[in-house]
Amino acid sequence: MDNYSSSQRKRVSRARQRQEKRRTRREARHDAMATLQEESVSRIRQTPLNDLNLQPVSRNLGQAVTYARDTVWHLINRSPLLKLIPLVIIAILGIVWLVSQFSGQIPPNVWAMGVPLGGRSLEEAQAALLEKWANEEINIRLDGETFARVAPSELGLQLDAEAIVAEAQEQGIAGIPFGVSIEPVVSINAGTTQAYLLNQIDAVYIPPYDAGFAWENDRLISMSGTPSRELDVSATLDLIQFDPLAIYEKGQLDLQTNQTAPSSFDATPYVDAAYRLINNGLILTGYDPFIDEYKQWGTNKNYLTQMLAVGPAGLALREDRFQDLINVVNGELAQSEQPRYLEFDEAQLAVEEAITSGESEANVRIRYLPHEYVVESGDRGYSIARKNGMPFTLIEQANTDIDLDVLSVGDVITIPSRDAVVPFEPILGKRIVVDLDRKWLVGFENGEIAFDWQISTGMPQAPTSPGIFQILSKTEEAVGSSSDLCNSNGVCGQWRMEYFMGIYDVAENLTNGFHGIVHLANGGLLGDGAVGAQNTYGCVMSTQANSEFLYQWANEGTVVEIISSEFAPQSDLGRQAMSYMDTLFQST
Structure with a gap:
């Protein structure tokens, strides 16, 4: 108890001492203020009124100024709260940092791609970034103008949202008070980018325009050539790979292109030649050797003008416009029972040869598609x-x-x-028609019957094939054989044929065709040299004199039309030959 009382007395004594000190400080401060006021009044009294530059001041305003000054002094010198403010701020920042580290949330006032991330969980932050990414667009520009607008992912750009969020989480209190922005992490999938660019090649491409011609008030004028525009996939890919982030942040990609010069820039020296050609017109004539038919297609003056260009050697065809014409022609030919067409390169060559030679007609073969x-x-x-x-x-x-x-x-x-059985250019003006049923041959020259005679054809076990063929080869003497001529030891005899002309292949190294008498291995003649029977191994046999004549008359490429009850005549000449034989056999 004595100890307790002693301690209590000591605390009271110290409290009184503190109170005394505070009273002493108040009195000293009061005395100092009184002295200051007296000195100020004394100075004012000693100063002439004119030098004071006095202004009327409200008493209330003066009191307010005095009160504000005293308040500031007390806050600075006496308030313990103000001294705690820095500590409070530091404590708050520390709490924010600890929360961000252990709560799994992004610290406050952190941004990325314009998206506020502060206060979000890592998953929420990533989802927000990916949603923003999915709605972004890249402006694809070509020659300074918008070519397309695509999503970054379509262009091959990839956003690493996880890396962005991880960096955002590490910011701690950096976002206070002014905020902090995280730079997007953008990479490129080169395969996707390349695939996108490759798909744009055709859309970007403009072919070179060779110098050409146009009409102006019934006067033919020259048109200057221009270079091509071609997408440079490699250069564009390199541009994206160099800085994919810059492409995203700018929201723009400028496609890189190359140029190829035209064949010519100036058509002026060829205006006169083009004028003559256009005025004369140009006819494209197609010939079908199977049905012996000609078809013609022409163009009007304006279209022919558009088709003409100037190439390295002079007047030439503008391929794209000529292709349009061939497409129209092929659309018509495709309507046939067996679809037909003109081969573009063949037609182009024929027309350019006609242009070079100054002719107004170009001839080309009509071809067949499989069916x-x-x-x-x-x-x-x-x-x-x-x-x-x-x-x-x-x-x-x-x-x-x-x-x-x-x-x-x-x-x-x-x-x-x-076309597989008529591989050569057909000889125009000549045609051989063979009737397997009547065993008769008719030759036409310039649309007229030039000769005819009886023939022998293939035996039933080795029949002659009907169809449209042509003379493929010629040899004055050929050899042949058959399994029928083989003995028990596998040795096969051969026969010799004179004036042989092959017309179609039966198998590898085995061709059927026209020939004269056949010299058998036993020294005899096939059919004793007579004709009019089915006794050959698939060939068409004529007498010696007739086979020699046919050999001299026919050229390689001459069309052969073999008809029968199984294969009707295909051409007007084939039908004419049948009518002729009908009359011939009726009279006999």
């Missing part, structure tokens, strides 16, 4: 080949996945292009 055949009741591979005028071996080659000996009604097989 489908639907199997009917009773069809077999060989019968389908004969019905379509095609050697069986070609049908086999076009249908390797089908057993032509086992067919069902409705099966679809491919019939090769007729």
Whole structure:
């Protein structure tokens, strides 16, 4: 108890001491203020009124100034709260930092891509960034103008939202008070970027424009050539790879391009030649050797003008405009029972040769596409080949996945292009027609019957194929053989044929054709040299004199039309030959 009382007395004594000190300080401060006021009044009294530059001041205002001054002094010198403010701020910042570190949230006042991330969880922050990314657009520019607007991902740009959020989380109190912005982490998927650029090649491409011509008030004038515009995929890809972030932040990509010079820039020296050609007109004539038909197509003056250009050697065709014409022609030819067409390169060459030579007509061959055949009741591979005028071996080659000996009604097989059996340019003005049923041959020259005679054809087990063929080869003497001429030891005899002209291949190294008498291995003649029977191994045999004449008359490329009850005449000359033979056989 004594100790407690002693301690209590000591605390009271110290409290009184503190109170005394505060009273002493107040009195000293009061005395100092009184002295200051007296000195100020004394100075004012000693100063002339004119030098004081006095202004009327409200008493209330003076009191307010005095009160404000005293308040500031007390806050600075006496208030313990003000001294605690820095500590409070530091404590708050520390709490913010600890919360950001251990709560899994982004610190306040942190931004990225214009998206506020502060206070969000890591997952929420990533989702917000990815949503913003999905709605962004890159302006693809070409020659200073907008070419397309695409999402960054379509261009191959990739956003690493996880890395951005991780950096945002590390900012701590850096965002206070002014905020902090995190730079986006953008990379590139080169494969996606390249694929996008490759898909734009055709859209960007403008072909070089060779110098050409146009009409101005009935006067033909020259048009200057211009270079091409071609997308430089490699340079554009390099540009994106160099700084994908800059592409994203700018929101713009300028496609890089190359140029190719035209064949010519000035058409002025060729205006007169072009004028003559355009006024004379140009006709494109197509010839179909299978049906012996000519078809013609022309153009008007304006279209022909658009087709003409100046190439390295002078007047030439503008390919894109000529292609448009060929497309129209092929659209018409495709309507045939067996679809036909003009081959662009052949037609272009023919027209340019006509232009160079100053002719007003260009001749080109009409070609055939493969077509489908639907199997009917009773069809077999060989019968389908004969019905379509095609050697069986070609049908086999076009249908390797089908057993032509086992067919069902409705099966679809491919019939090769007729051009396969007429590979050479046809000789115009000559045609040989062979009737397998009547065993008769008729030769036409310039549309008129020039000769005819009886022939022999293939025996039933080795029949002659009907169809449209042509003379492929010529040799005055050829040899042949057959399994029928082989003995038990496998040694096969051969026969010799004079004035042989091959017309179609039966198999590898085996060709059927025209020939004269056949010298057999035993020294005799096939059919004793007579004609009018089915006794050959697939060839068409004439007498010695007739075969020699035919050999001298026909050229390689001469068209041969072999008709039968299975394959009707295809050309007007074939039908004329049939009518002629009808009359001939009726009279006999």
